[in-house]
Every structure is written in C-alpha cells, then in structure tokens.
Amino acid sequence: MATAFARNQWYVTAYAGEVGRDLLGRTVLGEPIVLYRTEEDGSVVALSDRCVHRRFPLSASRLDGDRIVCGYHGFTYDTSGACVYVPGQQRIPRTARVTAYPVAEIDSLVWVWIGDPQLADEKLIPRAPHLADPEMVSVRGMEPIDCDYGLLVDNLLDLSHETYLHGGYIGTPEVAETPISTEVDEAAGVVRVSRHMMDAACPPFYSRSTGIEGRITRLQDIEYFAPCLYLLHSRIMPVGRTEPVFRTEITYAITPAGPGKVYDFWAVSRDFAREDDEVTKFLHDFNHTVVMQDVDALNLLQKALDGEPAGYQELSINIDTGGLAARRILARLAAA
Secondary structure, three states: OOOOOOOOOEEEEEEHHHOOOOOEEEEEOOEEEEEEEOOOOOOEEEEEOOOOOOOOOHHHOEEEOOEEEOOOOOOEEOOOOEEEEOOOOOOOOOOOEOOEOOEEEEOOEEEEEOOOHHHOOHHHOOOOHHHHOOOOEEEEEEEEEOOOHHHHHHHHHOHHHHHHHOEOOOEOHHHHHOOOEEEEEOOOOEEEEEEEEEEEOOOHHHHHHHOOOOOEEEEEEEEEEOOOEEEEEEEEEEOOOOOOOEEEEEEEEEEEEEOOEEEEEEEEEEOOOOOOHHHHHHHHHHHHHHHHHHHHHHHHHHHHHHOOOOOOOOOOOHHHHHHHHHHHHHHHHHHO
16 A cells, blocks of 8 residues: 655755756655755755746756756746746746745755645754764765655664665674564654664674674664654674774665655765775765665565555564554654
C-alpha cells in the first residue's frame, strides 16, 4: 500500500552546494520545482518548474539576472513567480504566474515547503548541525530510488538488515542479534531506536577509517523526525574502554519525489582523521556502495510488492517497532 504524502511539511530538496546559478530541477510530492540562487544576495529561489504557457520545464531554460526566461517561447518570471514579460503583447494575463515555494537553507540543506505557504514556519525544521560543523568532515550524495518512500523509512529504522544486506561493509552478526529499545513521541512526530552492542566485531567501515583492531563497543542511536529527516548517532570505541570515542553522524533526508519514487539524500560526518583525505575518500566511496545496496534491494522489493495479490498479509516482529510507529505518524501527518 502506498504511503500517503503529508503536504504541510518541510522537505529537503537539495544540498546547499547543489544550488547555484545553474537551474536545478527536482520533483517533490509530484510537484516539479526549479531552484537557483539570486545574484543580489545568493538566496535560494524555488519556483514551479513549468511555464504557464505550454508547460515547458523552466529548469531547461535560462536565467537573465534573477529572472527565468522560458526556453520555449520566452515567458519571463521574477523570483516571486510573477510573469513580467510575454512575447508579442504588452498585456500580461492575470493568471501568468507560477508557484513560488517557501525556502529555508539550514545546516547545508535546502528545505522547501510544499503545502499552504501561510503555515510555513522555519522553526519546525529539524536540525542536523553536524553537516555545517567545522569540527566535522562530511561526505554526501543523493540517489533516486524507484520505491514507495515508506519502504526507505522502514529500511533505515530497522538496521538489523545490515547483517545480511551489508555484510562485509557495515554489517556484523551483532547488529541482528542485539535487541533494540524504541521510544515514540507521537505528538512531536519523532521515533527513536537504539541498539547498543557492547562487544561486537568491527566492520570494515570502521576498522579501515579508525584503525581500530579487534572488537568494539558500538552504539547506534537513531532519531527519525517525520516525514523527512533521519539521524543515526554512531559511537564506537575499543571494547572494554571508554576512550578514544570515534563519533560518526549518519544523515538521511527521505524526500518523496512522487508515487513510487523517493530521493535518498545521504551524508556521513565524522570527528576523527579530519585531515586525512584518504579516509574521506574511503568513507564516501564505501558508504556510496552501501547506499547502492539499499537502492538495489528497495527497487527489487517494490517490484515484488507490486506483484502481490490484494490483501496479502505482512508479518511484523519486534525489530519493526520503530518502522510501524513511523507509519502511524506519517498517516496522521498526511491526514492532517
């Protein structure tokens, strides 16, 4: 069953570094959006990515100063979405306007509000301050997945799959064997899932980036802020010791592009080996491989679900507690 969209919410639409003077097209909740920065102050503009005349994508057009000139017939729009030029006539039709979306640039992420603009409040945006922390080094990327975005939420809230899907990368037997604790704040729309492994094998992701040899204490504490932001606070240290602590912050922004399509924004931030370019490259490439394993699995899972007969029964167990709580919260947000 498809996960319903919650419209009156903020969604990550791009990394701050992706948005510049080149027009960038993204689709959020089925709405095509074009993003760019103004010449005047570098602020981000988000407009509907369709010209009102013949629906030509504005992201395939060009900028003239801070105005977009449609690449098909030249209709021109200012940063508010108002059409300021129509070819061949002086009168500009009253309906010649595209939607301008509220935008916020926080923690190196560009958030766009899809619903009623009167309800857009930046204070509602969950924070990921490590992404902009000069004491942390971050690598990042984005992969589109052809699956219902609820499947990605399920995937990230149940990390026991690391043992099986990501064995030899980030998975070890202890991830699947260790019980979880789950806390749910229904009113705030937050799900927290913790898995503390006091004596675990050190997977290559950590052994090769930290230099730790032998077994580790591995602490995983997840915070999911529905509908969009997922944080995994990871701490590892040699087993039986409290120092040194290697801190890794794993960030996912889960942004539904449309029915059966989701953007998987991912980032890995660390507070160790900050000057080591080899570690930076390793963590980027290694985590990209892990993300692509999820992408392939979720694409395959969606195809399998699409072929299931109506009314099939889904089995859930203890490890699904966080994911089931997230489903309830997403359904409530969508209904509101």
